[in-house]
Amino acid sequence: MTPTSRKSTTNSTKLTADQNAENGFHASKELSASLQRVLVDLIELQVQGKQAHWNVVGPNFRDTHLQLDEIVDAARRLGDTIAERMRALHAVPDGRSSTVSKTTSLEAYPLREVLTTDTIDLITARLESVIATVRDVHDSVDEEDPTTADILHEVLETLEQFAWMVSAENRTPA
Numbered sequence: 615m616t617p618t619s620r621k622s623t624t625n626s627t628k629l630t631a632d633q634n635a636e637n638g639f640h641a642s643k644e645l646s647a648s649l650q651r652v653l654v655d656l657i658e659l660q661v662q663g664k665q666a667h668w669n670v671v672g673p674n675f676r677d678t679h680l681q682l683d684e685i686v687d688a689a690r691r692l693g694d695t696i697a698e699r700m701r702a703l704h705a706v707p708d709g710r711s712s713t714v715s716k717t718t719s720l721e722a723y724p725l726r727e728v729l730t731t732d733t734i735d736l737i738t739a740r741l742e743s744v745i746a747t748v749r750d751v752h753d754s755v756d757e758e759d760p761t762t763a764d765i766l767h768e769v770l771e772t773l774e775q776f777a778w779m780v781s782a783e784n785r786t787p788a
Contacts, residue, residue, distance in 0.1 A: 641703035645758045648751035649700050650708060651717070652769065655744040656693035657709050658718040660686050662740055665723045672730035674783065685737065685776050689744075692769050699765055719743050734783045741777040745770060 641649070667682035697707035720743050728736065748769050756763035 641705040646705035648755050653696045654714045654717045655747045656689045657714045658720045659689040662723040666733050669727050670733045671727045674730050678730045719747050738781040741773050745773050
């Protein structure tokens with residue numbers, strides 16, 4: 615290959631790579647909105663999980679305190695995955711606190727010390743709220759982009775397991 619033809623190929627390759635950064639699948643407004651709903655609920659779950667973590671008191675404190683950190687870590691990781699998927703699909707995630715507080719489906723967390731048994735019920739309700747959001751958007755997401763629906767499956771699997779494990783703290787055998 616001559617130096618001239620190599621240069622031509624390199625320029626052609628660069629042009630294609632630059633074009634590919636903006637080409638490909640673009641999320642519809644509906645898909646973007648669905649992922650945004652999941653994102654804000656995951657961000658709010660992180661924040662409320664920390665609020666609960668700092669203010670839980672009572673029997674089985676240590677286990678509850680540590681489990682709350684596991685939930686916070688998972689919500690952060692899953693939220694990051696959702697936001698990065700949005701960017702891969704040319705959508706713009708909005709994780710600003712003002713957006714999260716206005717659009718989350720989670721109820722506000724109490725501003726006080728909370729007994730461990732009440733914390734269990736409150737966190738279970740928040741996990742179930744995020745799960746409901748994911749299940750609500752799942753079918754329309756799957757219809758437009760099955761790859762993104764696979765990410766929602768991971769969110770559901772993780773949060774449903776946490777909901778089961780957390781709620782088991784207050785259950786008695788049937």
